[in-house]
Amino acid sequence: MxxxxxxxxxxxxxAGVATLLRDEKDFSxxxxxxxxxxxxxxVLQERPDVLLLDINLPDxxxxxxxxxxxxxxxxxxxxxxxxxxxESYITAMIGAGASGYLLKNSDKDELIAAIxxxxxxxxxxxxxVTDIVMHSLGRKQDDKxxxxxxxxxxxxxxxxxxxxxxxxxxxxxxxxxxxxxxVESHRAALLTKLGARNTAGLVKMALKWELLKDE
Amino acid sequence: xxxxxxxxxxLNAQADLFREKSFKQIQDDLSGAIxxxxxxxxxxxxYTWALYDEQKAGNRDSVYAYMDxxxxxxxxxxxxxxxYRVRNELARRMAxxxxxxxxxxxxxxxxxxFRRKNDQALQVQMMAAIYxxxxxxxxxxxxxxxxxxxxxxxxxxxxxxxxxxxxxxKVYDYQNRGQFQDAAHLxxxxxxxxxxxxxxDLIAEIExxxxxxxxxxxxxxxxxxxxxxxxxxxxxGNYVLRRKIYRxxxxxxxxxxxxxxxxxxxxxxxxxxxxxxxRDRASARYRTAYQxxxxxxxQEINTLEKEKKDAEALAAQQRKVTLAVTALLILxxxxxxxxxxxxxxxxxxxxxxxxxxxxxxxxxxILEGQESERERIAHDLHDSxxxxxxxxxxxxxxxxxxxxxxxxxxxxRKLRDLLDDTVAEVRQIARNLLPVALIRFGLVAAIQDLVxxxxxxxxxxxxxxxxxDFSGLxxxxxxxxxxxxxxxLQNSLKYAGATEILVQLTRTDHEIALxxxxxxxxxxxxxxxxxxxxxxxxxxxxFMQGELSVQTAPGEGVSVHVTIPVANS
Numbered sequence: 001m002x003x004x005x006x007x008x009x010x011x012x013x014x015a016g017v018a019t020l021l022r023d024e025k026d027f028s029x030x031x032x033x034x035x036x037x038x039x040x041x042x043v044l045q046e047r048p049d050v051l052l053l054d055i056n057l058p059d060x061x062x063x064x065x066x067x068x069x070x071x072x073x074x075x076x077x078x079x080x081x082x083x084x085x086x087e088s089y090i091t092a093m094i095g096a097g098a099s100g101y102l103l104k105n106s107d108k109d110e111l112i113a114a115i116x117x118x119x120x121x122x123x124x125x126x127x128x129v130t131d132i133v134m135h136s137l138g139r140k141q142d143d144k145x146x147x148x149x150x151x152x153x154x155x156x157x158x159x160x161x162x163x164x165x166x167x168x169x170x171x172x173x174x175x176x177x178x179x180x181x182x183v184e185s186h187r188a189a190l191l192t193k194l195g196a197r198n199t200a201g202l203v204k205m206a207l208k209w210e211l212l213k214d215e
Numbered sequence: 216x217x218x219x220x221x222x223x224x225x226l227n228a229q230a231d232l233f234r235e236k237s238f239k240q241i242q243d244d245l246s247g248a249i250x251x252x253x254x255x256x257x258x259x260x261x262y263t264w265a266l267y268d269e270q271k272a273g274n275r276d277s278v279y280a281y282m283d284x285x286x287x288x289x290x291x292x293x294x295x296x297x298x299y300r301v302r303n304e305l306a307r308r309m310a311x312x313x314x315x316x317x318x319x320x321x322x323x324x325x326x327x328x329f330r331r332k333n334d335q336a337l338q339v340q341m342m343a344a345i346y347x348x349x350x351x352x353x354x355x356x357x358x359x360x361x362x363x364x365x366x367x368x369x370x371x372x373x374x375x376x377x378x379x380x381x382x383x384x385k386v387y388d389y390q391n392r393g394q395f396q397d398a399a400h401l402x403x404x405x406x407x408x409x410x411x412x413x414x415x416d417l418i419a420e421i422e423x424x425x426x427x428x429x430x431x432x433x434x435x436x437x438x439x440x441x442x443x444x445x446x447x448x449x450x451x452g453n454y455v456l457r458r459k460i461y462r463x464x465x466x467x468x469x470x471x472x473x474x475x476x477x478x479x480x481x482x483x484x485x486x487x488x489x490x491x492x493x494r495d496r497a498s499a500r501y502r503t504a505y506q507x508x509x510x511x512x513x514q515e516i517n518t519l520e521k522e523k524k525d526a527e528a529l530a531a532q533q534r535k536v537t538l539a540v541t542a543l544l545i546l547x548x549x550x551x552x553x554x555x556x557x558x559x560x561x562x563x564x565x566x567x568x569x570x571x572x573x574x575x576x577x578x579x580x581i582l583e584g585q586e587s588e589r590e591r592i593a594h595d596l597h598d599s600x601x602x603x604x605x606x607x608x609x610x611x612x613x614x615x616x617x618x619x620x621x622x623x624x625x626x627x628r629k630l631r632d633l634l635d636d637t638v639a640e641v642r643q644i645a646r647n648l649l650p651v652a653l654i655r656f657g658l659v660a661a662i663q664d665l666v667x668x669x670x671x672x673x674x675x676x677x678x679x680x681x682x683x684d685f686s687g688l689x690x691x692x693x694x695x696x697x698x699x700x701x702x703x704l705q706n707s708l709k710y711a712g713a714t715e716i717l718v719q720l721t722r723t724d725h726e727i728a729l730x731x732x733x734x735x736x737x738x739x740x741x742x743x744x745x746x747x748x749x750x751x752x753x754x755x756x757x758f759m760q761g762e763l764s765v766q767t768a769p770g771e772g773v774s775v776h777v778t779i780p781v782a783n784s
Contacts, residue, residue, distance in 0.1 A: 010602035016609030023616050056598055083601040087667040088652035088660035104605035105638040108612040132667055151678045153717050153732045155774050182764045185728045185778045189721040192682040
């Protein structure tokens with residue numbers, strides 16, 4: 001028997017979900033809450049197998065509920081059920097300990113499949129969510145390995161070339177028809193991006209990443 | 216300068232009397248006297264005319280002619296006292312102009328006459344006058360003999376003016392030895408006596424001395440007081456003393472750093488120096504004429520010249536006045552014009568600043584009002600409409616369980632797809648209205664969401680990178696930054712036809728730099744009209760007092776760089 005708890009501030013949604021799950025013989029809806037605080041209290045008491053959790057709640061955010069529940073009762077699997085398909089929310093929910101993420105317009109079958117997956121200790125994401133998660137994970141991987149230089153913009157590259165040619169800010173501004181302030185801004189960005197502390201460091205990094213090679 | 220000191224008391228009083236008369240009155244007096252055929256009256260009138268001429272016009276040479284005429288008239292009626300007095304006055308003046316022989320001859324005649332009359336007072340004055348002429352000539356031995364004589368006689372006469380004059384000699388003695396303090400002190404003691412004589416030139420000379428010596432002994436304020444008194448006392452015709460007074464006033468004011476007053480006196484001094492030069496030239500001519508005794512002809516010429524000169528002087532004065540008034544008027548108008556212009560410009564600048572400020576305030580109100588309205592609508596869409604739609608969708612999903620076979624019905628499927636599209640559409644609208652992640656997760660997350668969302672088929676790869684810490688940004692500022700990136704990114708996607716887009720956020724100590732760069736078509740900034748997007752971006756950048764820099768050319772892509780100042784976090 002899979003014990004399920006629903007948290008949603010819209011009673012209609014909660015009721016609808018309950019209707020959808022009613023036909024599954026091994027599903028048992030053990031309770032529901034309309035606010036975040038109520039959810040934490042009841043879930044920690046009832047310890048369901050799966051918690052269906054909305055992110056937009058009237059008091060505290062679904063993110064906090066998820067974080068709390070995951071810390072206090074890690075055996076409770078959280079399935080986020082939200083209108084939001086933003087990468088930031090999806091990754092934040094995963095970071096808070098959610099095992100699955102469904103959009104609220106998902107089909108009945110997908111909802112049931114997700115609940116089953118989570119109760120079996122797996123994760124479940126609807127297809128568009130999966131795409132977003134993959135992108136995000138790929139990017140994080142890049143950040144760690146850093147085998148490629150950060151992308152240098154065309155204008156930064158022009159500024160960098162002139163810096164390497166020992167031009168002053170004023171000269172660079174004159175040559176590129178930019179204000180000195182803008183040149184300084186590019187220079188600051190280059191220092192930050194390339195992890196250099198001064199002009200010498202910039203030149204060193206430019207050589208390291210072969211940034212000045214003609215394309 | 217001693218030469219000028221003495222004058223017969225009564226005549227001097229007369230001289231002061233007519234100082235109050237106008238040129239017209241004196242002219243009338245003279246013509247009246249001539250008409251009356253009364254020689255005494257004529258003599259006095261000519262004498263008065265001479266002194267007037269000396270003091271007002273400063274033309275000392277014509278004075279000789281008039282005094283000569285006056286003396287001759289007194290002689291003709293046998294008034295020898297007045298005859299010698301006028302002669303003495305004449306002699307005194309001539310001695311000052313190096314006509315010392317003529318002067319001495321006259322003075323000796325006069326002295327002889329006063330001895331016969333047993334008039335000791337006039338004898339003393341005459342002897343003092345002779346003394347000064349010898350002194351003037353540089354014959355100190357003879358001068359001292361005369362000095363001894365008049366000093367002895369003055370012990371009985373006690374002529375104050377003479378006593379003062381003797382004191383003044385001591386004063387100049389001190390001066391020559393460089394004892395300025397003693398000189399100033401003695402001058403001060405003498406001043407009271409001098410004032411009782413009522414002889415203004417004498418008083419002025421002593422006042423000037425006190426001032427000049429005080430100046431040299433480092434007492435500029437005392438100097439100023441006495442120099443100003445001297446300026447009041449000195450007779451207008453006494454150019455030599457006036458010139459000295461002006462010079463010392465100029466130097467004293469300069470020393471006291473009152474440059475504008477000093478400049479006034481410098482000008483007066485300069486004008487007087489010019490006058491003296493002109494006078495000297497004129498006097499040389501008259502001296503020659505006098506020595507060759509051109510006589511009555513010269514007088515006639517003098518009178519004619521004088522009339523002509525007076526007329527000219529009057530005309531010149533009128534011209535000067537007219538010129539001065541015109542210049543003043545022009546200056547006033549010019550100044551007024553400048554003031555009005557400056558005022559208008561200031562007003563204009565003030566209005567412009569006020570307008571700009573009002574514009575920024577208005578913009579802020581609009582932007583903030585817009586954003587808060589958007590936020591409200593977005594929340595309503597998300598929470599109320601979104602929730603209801605979700606509920607509807609879930610209810611719809613539950614229907615086939617109650618009515619088997621419904622799942623296969625095309626109507627039900629159509630309804631479900633329609634509902635799906637509606638939910639997606641509402642979500643899209645809400646998201647466009649407000650980046651939900653911005654307030655919760657910050658600018659970087661919101662832009663990350665934006666980039667993830669637009670990524671897809673037919674969209675060029677977008678690189679998003681960010682450097683530095685963007686936490687702690689004020690919500691409005693973060694929102695503006697987000698909107699700027701959103702609009703720039705949309706422009707690149709819509710118009711550029713790019714194969715690659717770079718979005719970059721950099722945070723340094725004092726600024727945020729936003730960069731959106733594509734490798735698309737680019738445009739000619741000179742001809743391309745500003746799109747609505749760019750205009751909105753520019754408005755937001757201006758509102759945050761940042762800088763916007765667009766670098767593009769046809770075929771070279773577009774690179775937009777925005778910097779926004781922020782306080783150190």
